[in-house]
Amino acid sequence: MTKLQVRAFIYQLGCFAILFTSFRYLVDHYTNLIGYWVPLTAFAVGTLLSPKFQAVKTKDGEKLFMKWIFIKEIKEM
Numbered sequence: 001m002t003k004l005q006v007r008a009f010i011y012q013l014g015c016f017a018i019l020f021t022s023f024r025y026l027v028d029h030y031t032n033l034i035g036y037w038v039p040l041t042a043f044a045v046g047t048l049l050s051p052k053f054q055a056v057k058t059k060d061g062e063k064l065f066m067k068w069i070f071i072k073e074i075k076e077m
Contacts, residue, residue, distance in 0.1 A: 004055035004064050011053045011066075020046035053077070 001009075024042035027033060033041060051068035064077040
């Protein structure tokens with residue numbers, strides 16, 4: 001794995017972890033869900049809402065790109 005691929009993985013993991021813990025807290029405190037439904041719901045919401053990072057080899061070299069559900073275009077990082 002290249003340096004940018006590792007960076008993309010860490011960014012994606014960090015964003016998911018922040019969203020997962022936030023939504024787990026919110027689901028736990030503001031809904032009537034119990035048991036495995038709390039982390040399962042937080043996982044689904046975190047997966048859908050977290051930005052996607054990817055390292056791509058272009059003719060100018062390797063670049064890091066981000067796609068997010070709230071932004072229409074793909075951004076270069």
